[in-house]
Amino acid sequence: MIVLSSSSQTSLLSLFLFGFVVLFVSFKWISSYSKNKKSSPPSPPGLPIIGNFHQLGLRPRESLRDLSQQYGPLMLLHLGSTPTLIVSSAEVAKEVMKTHDLAFSDRPSLVIPDILFYGSKDIAFSRYGEYWRQLKSIVVLHLLSANRVKSFRQVRAEEVGNVLDALKQSCGSSVDMSALLGSYTSNALCRVAFGRTYDGLGFTNKLKKFVDLLGTFCIGSFIPWLSWVDRLSGIHGKAKAMSKDIDDFLVSVVEDHLVKKKINDQGEVTQDFVDILREIQNDKSIGFTLSTDTLKAVILDVFVAGSDTIFSSLDWALSELIKHPRAMKKLQEEASEIGQGRPVIPEEDLDHMTYLKAVVKEALRLHSPLPLLLPRESRQQVNLMGYDIPKNTQVIINAWAINRDPTTWNEAEEFKPERFLNNPMDYKGLHYEFLPFGAGRRGCPGLHFGVVLLELVLANLVYKFNFELPNGVDVTDLDMTEANGVTVQRKTALIVVPSPRF
Numbered sequence: 001m002i003v004l005s006s007s008s009q010t011s012l013l014s015l016f017l018f019g020f021v022v023l024f025v026s027f028k029w030i031s032s033y034s035k036n037k038k039s040s041p042p043s044p045p046g047l048p049i050i051g052n053f054h055q056l057g058l059r060p061r062e063s064l065r066d067l068s069q070q071y072g073p074l075m076l077l078h079l080g081s082t083p084t085l086i087v088s089s090a091e092v093a094k095e096v097m098k099t100h101d102l103a104f105s106d107r108p109s110l111v112i113p114d115i116l117f118y119g120s121k122d123i124a125f126s127r128y129g130e131y132w133r134q135l136k137s138i139v140v141l142h143l144l145s146a147n148r149v150k151s152f153r154q155v156r157a158e159e160v161g162n163v164l165d166a167l168k169q170s171c172g173s174s175v176d177m178s179a180l181l182g183s184y185t186s187n188a189l190c191r192v193a194f195g196r197t198y199d200g201l202g203f204t205n206k207l208k209k210f211v212d213l214l215g216t217f218c219i220g221s222f223i224p225w226l227s228w229v230d231r232l233s234g235i236h237g238k239a240k241a242m243s244k245d246i247d248d249f250l251v252s253v254v255e256d257h258l259v260k261k262k263i264n265d266q267g268e269v270t271q272d273f274v275d276i277l278r279e280i281q282n283d284k285s286i287g288f289t290l291s292t293d294t295l296k297a298v299i300l301d302v303f304v305a306g307s308d309t310i311f312s313s314l315d316w317a318l319s320e321l322i323k324h325p326r327a328m329k330k331l332q333e334e335a336s337e338i339g340q341g342r343p344v345i346p347e348e349d350l351d352h353m354t355y356l357k358a359v360v361k362e363a364l365r366l367h368s369p370l371p372l373l374l375p376r377e378s379r380q381q382v383n384l385m386g387y388d389i390p391k392n393t394q395v396i397i398n399a400w401a402i403n404r405d406p407t408t409w410n411e412a413e414e415f416k417p418e419r420f421l422n423n424p425m426d427y428k429g430l431h432y433e434f435l436p437f438g439a440g441r442r443g444c445p446g447l448h449f450g451v452v453l454l455e456l457v458l459a460n461l462v463y464k465f466n467f468e469l470p471n472g473v474d475v476t477d478l479d480m481t482e483a484n485g486v487t488v489q490r491k492t493a494l495i496v497v498p499s500p501r502f
């Protein structure tokens, strides 16, 4: 029999205790690891440093939809060191944008928007908080309310008149419809925001470069320790130069507004967005200091958020109508019935054009200009569908995939405006199956403003003209390829040959 001395007994006890502690800690670590794993949404395996970036491809909306078919409607990707939830179903979108809207209402800090929008002082890119809340409510109440949108009726009517005149003069010859619709959108926005157009100063061109830059990929936004790569590649410098250029322009616009009051044909003082924001700036009772940088950032938002979105929706809507003669005929019949031979269809008659509304919805369903909306970020830890989502997790809603989900939409890839007739499904942010304007606190405040610009010109275009493709190309052969970019645009311009209907 082996008898241990008291010192050996103490060592054995220490060894035993040590072993026990190691086992206990290992057990805790393993169980917490597997618990963590279980409490994170499914994730495709990624690569060191870049994570899942390589899986996004040239068309992230499509790659993400394909991945979601394997990993589910809520998956976790790592874009560099940024954990990013990808939402691909109406059910999960509702959880994020309704049930947990407040928790997910932040926006991530992004390098280029920060430079271009005076330190993200605009609405779209600013972080959730009192500043954003106050600014958004100012914009919703004072710039984009139903009454304010109505007050710009004359501008819209004149700009639609300009499009119709241009087409009238080009009947029988080829017209670059994309260019015409692009100037319609930017002229209307310029007149509403600035009270006049600024084509001579190349504003439209500047804006295009601005939007292109906004969509430039910046590695520093996802892997902060690699931000030196962006500085080295010159993106930061380019963004700073662009910001200075646009700022010089906006400063001159604001200065213009210091002196002149605009009077309309009826002798009334008219106000554009800059006038309204300046009035708010001088109103001390509002309890919010609207700095000049904020004013300029909001004006930039109007152009950046409004121009390409409205233009591309229009371009696609007309393309789809041209490609689908049956839908075009049905809309033209409705337009003739409403127009009754008058020179134009006025805005107040649009409410009676149910097929037009269905066409616009269907075009927005298939060609949502912002297919991944704008990224959100969690402000706190959230339990989302049984998973623990930590604070500062980025969220991307794949609205493109949701809008085409075959479990919601019959023949989801087909252009069928009829699906919206006698159907309460709307784009106002209450139906998570259809999200062209997003939803919840971060939803688009310009919906009403955008839709009326879209509907008015579309109604009048089809009322007044027939459209064919040049060189006798059959309309069903119209190229519908999408370009890559921030907003989903046609790859090639829409060229048509218009002819008068009466």
Ligand code: HEM
Pocket: 123, 124, 125, 136, 144, 301, 302, 305, 306, 307, 309, 310, 313, 368, 369, 370, 373, 374, 375, 435, 436, 437, 438, 439, 440, 441, 442, 443, 444, 445, 446, 447, 449, 450, 451
């Ligand atoms: C067809 C036209 C338009 C479409 C399809 C559209 C779509 C969108 C979408 C998808 C978002 C992101 C929503 C989200 O993250 O949940 C958004 C945000 C926004 N849009 Fe629009 N938009 C349009 C027109 C406009 C117009 C005309 C304006 C202003 C005059 C505007 C101003 C904004 C602003 C300021 C935001 C940021 C809201 C925030 O972060 O709180 N949009 N828009």
